[in-house]
Amino acid sequence: MGRRSDHSRTELFELILAEGHRQMAEVGFSRFSAREVAKKIGYSIGTLYNVFGSLDRLLAAINTRTFGLWARHLEARLEGEQGDRIAALVDGYFSFARDNPHLWMAIYDHRLPPGMVLTDDEHDRRSVLTEIVAREVAAALPEPARAEAPRLARSLVATVHGHCTFALNGAFELMGEAAPQDLALARVRESLAAADQAVVATALKKV
Amino acid sequence: MGRRSDHSRTELFELILAEGHRQMAEVGFSRFSAREVAKKIGYSIGTLYNVFGSLDRLLAAINTRTFGLWARHLEARLEGEQGDRIAALVDGYFSFARDNPHLWMAIYDHRLPPGMVLTDDEHDRRSVLTEIVAREVAAALPEPARAEAPRLARSLVATVHGHCTFALNGAFELMGEAAPQDLALARVRESLAAADQAVVATALKKV
DNA sequence: TTAAAATAATGGACGCTGTTCATTTTATTG
DNA sequence: CAATAAAATGAACAGCGTCCATTATTTTAA
Numbered sequence: 001m002g003r004r005s006d007h008s009r010t011e012l013f014e015l016i017l018a019e020g021h022r023q024m025a026e027v028g029f030s031r032f033s034a035r036e037v038a039k040k041i042g043y044s045i046g047t048l049y050n051v052f053g054s055l056d057r058l059l060a061a062i063n064t065r066t067f068g069l070w071a072r073h074l075e076a077r078l079e080g081e082q083g084d085r086i087a088a089l090v091d092g093y094f095s096f097a098r099d100n101p102h103l104w105m106a107i108y109d110h111r112l113p114p115g116m117v118l119t120d121d122e123h124d125r126r127s128v129l130t131e132i133v134a135r136e137v138a139a140a141l142p143e144p145a146r147a148e149a150p151r152l153a154r155s156l157v158a159t160v161h162g163h164c165t166f167a168l169n170g171a172f173e174l175m176g177e178a179a180p181q182d183l184a185l186a187r188v189r190e191s192l193a194a195a196d197q198a199v200v201a202t203a204l205k206k207v
Numbered sequence: 208m209g210r211r212s213d214h215s216r217t218e219l220f221e222l223i224l225a226e227g228h229r230q231m232a233e234v235g236f237s238r239f240s241a242r243e244v245a246k247k248i249g250y251s252i253g254t255l256y257n258v259f260g261s262l263d264r265l266l267a268a269i270n271t272r273t274f275g276l277w278a279r280h281l282e283a284r285l286e287g288e289q290g291d292r293i294a295a296l297v298d299g300y301f302s303f304a305r306d307n308p309h310l311w312m313a314i315y316d317h318r319l320p321p322g323m324v325l326t327d328d329e330h331d332r333r334s335v336l337t338e339i340v341a342r343e344v345a346a347a348l349p350e351p352a353r354a355e356a357p358r359l360a361r362s363l364v365a366t367v368h369g370h371c372t373f374a375l376n377g378a379f380e381l382m383g384e385a386a387p388q389d390l391a392l393a394r395v396r397e398s399l400a401a402a403d404q405a406v407v408a409t410a411l412k413k414v
Numbered sequence: 415t416t417a418a419a420a421t422a423a424t425g426g427a428c429g430c431t432g433t434t435c436a437t438t439t440t441a442t443t444g
Numbered sequence: 445c446a447a448t449a450a451a452a453t454g455a456a457c458a459g460c461g462t463c464c465a466t467t468a469t470t471t472t473a474a
Contacts, residue, residue: 009422030318034461044424046464055461109316111237111376123381130382154382155370155390162369163362169318174330175337175361183362187398194397216451241432251453253435262432 012051015041020062021103028102029109034058059110064122066103070096071128078136086192089136090160090185097164105168133157137192145195156191160184219258222248227269228310235309236316241265266317271329273310277303278335285343293399296343297367297392304371312375340364344399352402363398367391 007015020037034055038045052058077092078085097104112118118126130153137156138149163184166172172180214222227244241262245252259265284299285292304311319325325333337360344363345356370391373379379387 012422033459035459045461046424047422049462050423108372108376127382151384151390154373154379154384155394158369158373158379158387158390159366159394160369161372162365162367165315165368165372166361166365169315172361172365175334177358177361180365183358183365187362187366187394190398190401191394193401240430242430252432253453254451256433257451 009051012043012047016043016048016051016058017061017065020058021065024062024066024106025100025103029106032059032106056110056113056116059106060112060116060118060122063107063110064118064125066100066107067126067129069100070104071132074129074132078132085136086140086188087185089133090181090188093160094164094167094181094184097168101168104164108165130154130157140192141195148195152191152195156188159187159191163187216258219250219254223250223255223258223265224268224272227265228272231269231273231313232307232310236313239266239313263317263320263323266313267319267323267325267329270314270317271325271332273307273314274333274336276307277311278339281336281339285339292343293347293395294392296340297388297395300367301371301374301388301391304375308375311371315372337361337364347399348402355402359398359402363395366394366398370394 016037019041020032020034023037023040024032034048035045037058038048048058052061073096074089074092077088077095081088133156134150134153137153138146141149141152163172163180166175166177167180177183223244226248227239227241230244230247231239241255242252244265245255255265259268280303281296281299284295284302288295340363341357341360344360345353348356348359370379370387373382373384374387384390
């Protein structure tokens with residue numbers, strides 16, 4: 001088994017991924033170039049394809065990495081937060097997107113070509129984020145409503161995502177909205193309060 | 208003033224825009240090609256640039272047109288709806304996106320290059336959609352809360368947008384969610400109910 | 415030690431993209 | 445019937461993703 005380079009296959013994978021991630025953060029999805037990545041790490045474009053197979057697989061790997069950073073960012077933001085963990089969650093969501101706009105947008109800019117699927121490993125690593133939210137939503141809910149937590153969590157992620165999208169793409173600014181994150185948090189609180197209310201109402205009916 | 212073609216400048220503008228819109232609907236943002244548009248209408252690529260100046264301006268015009276269709280779709284969906292106009296609104300939002308996924312996604316896929324701004328006319332035509340929502344939200348709110356209608360409307364659009372995005376890009380499916388539109392409607396209802404509650408609470412305090 | 419096999423890396427070729435602009439074609443005007 | 449002004453062209457350029465025959469290198473087997 002011959003090899004020529006200073007880098008093992010695994011090292012090369014990491015080298016490309018790291019540089020790709022760096023460039024995605026810098027220039028964004030629409031200006032991302034696999035050739036440029038190859039140039040920067042001193043390998044030919046062919047090597048990139050030997051290692052990743054296709055541009056789509058490299059992009060998917062870059063986005064999976066972003067998901068990982070995002071999840072860690074959330075956990076860090078939550079750590080030690082004794083008071084308002086829901087507000088911390090929303091803030092963690094927004095602040096990551098604000099601090100890494102290109103990386104964050106690339107997650108939604110890249111769409112897998114028909115037929116291509118993520119590996120189980122990638123899928124698992126991406127779902128951590130949702131799991132964090134589901135955990136916190138469950139904790140914020142009264143015991144009898146906990147069964148609904150995963151579904152409500154999905155919905156609240158979508159809610160915050162919508163607000164975050166409009167905040168970053170300028171839509172809110174165009175509409176004259178100055179505090180998108182406050183709006184998002186207000187919506188989330190309302191939904192959690194509604195879940196509370198529903199539990200109270202059910203309890204009263206039983207009496 | 209010499210001219211060579213069968214089409215006036217205005218006709219040509221419309222011809223390109225119509226074919227561009229048709230192709231966007233067919234192949235989507237990532238596979239859209241100005242050259243292909245030119246070929247289809249039997250003009251050279253140069254003519255396209257003479258008329259629109261840049262690809263970005265053509266894309267902006269295509270998306271503005273989509274906004275118009277979307278607003279008309281909403282109004283049609285609302286017309287004659289006596290009962291649940293909020294549900295009709297959410298359904299109109301979702302159904303347009305479902306029926307025209309490429310056109311709908313292109314609105315958010317295309318980002319104006321730094322420095323480029325929409326014309327006032329384009330801006331006006333795009334804002335009709337939000338105005339419809341603001342109108343309906345105002346109508347659904349009790350009189351004392353109407354002042355908050357525009358801001359709440361923006362927020363509810365973002366909420367529904369987030370759910371619609373995840374519905375179309377497969378994120379909800381991946382999370383095991385089968386009824387995204389129901390989730391969106393539930394969130395919207397909760398926010399409207401919360402606004403109701405707030406009014407009642409304020410009234411009670413006064414007594 | 416040397417030849418064969420296996421792997422790694424290359425980069426030219428292909429067909430596509432957006433963009434520019436000197437050139438050509440045409441219609442209108444004087 | 446020129447002269448002029450506008451319209452339309454398409455070659456040229458630089459870039460892109462993708463493919464894959466070729467080359468370089470290392471390992472293995474004889």
